[in-house]
Amino acid sequence: MSKYGIDKKAEEYLGIYAEFEQELAILNSLFDDTALIKNLEEISDLVEEAYEINQEIGFLPEDGKTFSDIEKFALQVRFDPEGLQVRGIKDVPSRLKKEFDMPEEEFQYWMKEEREALETAFVDMEDLIDSIEDSFRVPDELEELEHIVNESLDPLNPTYKVLDRLSMNLTSRWEELISSARTLVCLSLDVNEDVDRAALPAMLYDP
Numbered sequence: 001m002s003k004y005g006i007d008k009k010a011e012e013y014l015g016i017y018a019e020f021e022q023e024l025a026i027l028n029s030l031f032d033d034t035a036l037i038k039n040l041e042e043i044s045d046l047v048e049e050a051y052e053i054n055q056e057i058g059f060l061p062e063d064g065k066t067f068s069d070i071e072k073f074a075l076q077v078r079f080d081p082e083g084l085q086v087r088g089i090k091d092v093p094s095r096l097k098k099e100f101d102m103p104e105e106e107f108q109y110w111m112k113e114e115r116e117a118l119e120t121a122f123v124d125m126e127d128l129i130d131s132i133e134d135s136f137r138v139p140d141e142l143e144e145l146e147h148i149v150n151e152s153l154d155p156l157n158p159t160y161k162v163l164d165r166l167s168m169n170l171t172s173r174w175e176e177l178i179s180s181a182r183t184l185v186c187l188s189l190d191v192n193e194d195v196d197r198a199a200l201p202a203m204l205y206d207p
Contacts, residue, residue, distance in 0.1 A: 006059075006075070006189065007066050013054070013188035014064060020047060020180040027177060030170070035141070042135045043181050049128055050185040057121040059188045070099055077111050078118040086111065125187050132185055136178040142171050 024044055031037055054060045058074055061067045067075070073096055077086050085091070089107040092100050100107060146167045153160035183191060 006072070007061070009189050009191060010060050010067070011065075013184070013191045014060065016180055016183055016191065017047075017051060020177065020184060023173065023177045023180065027173060030173075036139055039135070039139050040177075043178065046128065046132055046135060047181050047184050050125065053121055053124050053128070054188045057117060057187075059121075069093070070096055074114060077114045081115050081118075083111070121187065125185075129185055132182070136182055138171055138174050138178070142167070142174060146171065 024040065027040055028037065031040065051060075058071055058078070061071060073093065080086055089100060089102070089104050092107075102110075146164075149160065149163045149167050153163065155161075155164075
C-alpha cells in the first residue's frame with residue numbers, strides 16, 4: 001500500500017521530472033558539439049518514453065496538478081479488471097452522467113479498452129526498464145578524463161586541483177542525471193516505491 005494518494009504520487013513524479021529536465025539542459029550545454037550529446041539523447045529518450053506511457057495511461061493529470069473527477073473514474077475502471085466496482089453505465093457517478101451519454105454496449109466497449117490499455121502500459125514499462133542498463137551509466141570519456149588528470153599532473157600543482165574538481169563535478173552531475181532517470185523510468189504510481197496492484201484502487205481517494 002502506498003503512503004500517498006494518486007495526486008501526490010503524480011506531483012512527486014512530475015517534480016523529479018522537472019529536476020531531470022533542468023539537469024539535462026545544463027549537461028547539454030556543457031557537452032554541446034561533443035560525442036556525449038548522443039549519450040544524453042539516449043537517456044532523454046528513455047525518460048520521455050516512460051513519461052509518455054504514464055501520460056497515455058492517465059497516471060499523470062492533464063492539467064499537471066490534480067486529477068479531475070473523470071480522470072479518476074477512468075482510472076477506477078482500469079484498476080477494476082474483474083468489473084467488481086464498475087459493471088455498467090449505471091455505476092457511473094451522477095456528476096459524470098453527462099460525460100457518458102452513450103448506449104450500454106458502447107460503454108462496455110470503452111471499459112474493455114481502458115482495462116486493456118492498463119495491461120499494455122504495465123508490459124510496455126517492463127520492457128522499457130529492461131532496456132535501460134547500457135544507457136544509464138557514466139560514460140567512458142568522463143572516466144578517462146579523471147585518469148588523464150591524475151596521471152599527467154602533480155597533485156600539488158594548482159592546475160591539477162582545478163581540473164580534478166572539474167572532472168569530479170562533471171561526473172557527479174552525470175550521476176545525478178542518471179539517478180533521476182532511473183527513478184523516472186517506472187509507472188508514476190511506483191515512483192520511489194513499488195505499489196502492489198491490489199492497492200491501486202485505494203490510491204484514488206487516499207490523501
